[in-house]
Amino acid sequence: MHRTLRTLRVLAAAAALALAGTASIATAADAGEDSSMAGAPAVRDCYDLTLKQVGGYDTPSETVPCRSHHTAVVSAVGTLPGSVEWSDTDAVADAVDRQCDPSYFRLLGSSNLLWYYRSAYSTWWLAPDEADRDGGARWFSCLVAVTEDTRLAALPTRLPRLTAQLPNVVAKCVTRTYHTTTCAARHAYRSTWAFYVRGTATDASVKRAADRVCPRHVATSKTWLRSSWDIDGPRFIVGCYTKTAH
Helix, strand or coil: CECCCCHHHHHHHHHHHHHCCCCCCEEEHCCCHHHCCCCCCCCCCCCCCCCCHHHHCCCCCCEEECCCCCCCEEEEEEEECCCCCCCHHHHHHHHHHHHHHHHHHHHHCCCHHHHHHHEEEEEEEEEEHHHHHHHCCEEEEEEEEEEEECCCCCCCCCCCCCCCCCCCEEEECCCCCCCCEEECCCCCCCEEEEEEEEECHHHHHHHHHHHHHHHHHCCCCCEEEEEEEEEEEEEEEEEEECCCCC
């Protein structure tokens, strides 16, 4: 299931967990005979999943060696609070937000949202399969992947960290049909800049901000793209994309 990062919570929780450790995150090693962790992967385990599979709910397959073909990495394994049942979707989503969001940035090495927005990284979570849930499993896995057009890209053994200059395998580009992809794949536009804007994102406010800033950060000032991302608080992010010949 896809995650949309809750920005303010991410930044606060990431800082807190960096100081306090990861006591709230369970691992497969903690499971023992505990049915609540039955079937749980371990942090840094890898999966070879399709875009359809990560967009589902149940964990659909076993983990694979990370040196082999894989498309997702486990950033954390969280647990539901004792008072929350799987049927309470809002409470489950809140537990996932609180435990998964900081783990994504720990794995990627930075909580810089502008760098994240300029990447092709995507974040997901999966629940235990129905049999394990019926048997008492209460864990969920937090996953990081790279979206390439209409599929998940194969990941390198070591994920590139978020920086201002991302390698093509994780940098965000856009195809001629306006699908997000990596810059290692065929594309028509490349993300070259992103910036914060105060206020509410509307068609007019996004265009106004992009017209003011993007021409200074694209190589093709007459032909470029813009995009936006709503985040928590009275602000949003605008992205600028320069036309390429790739």
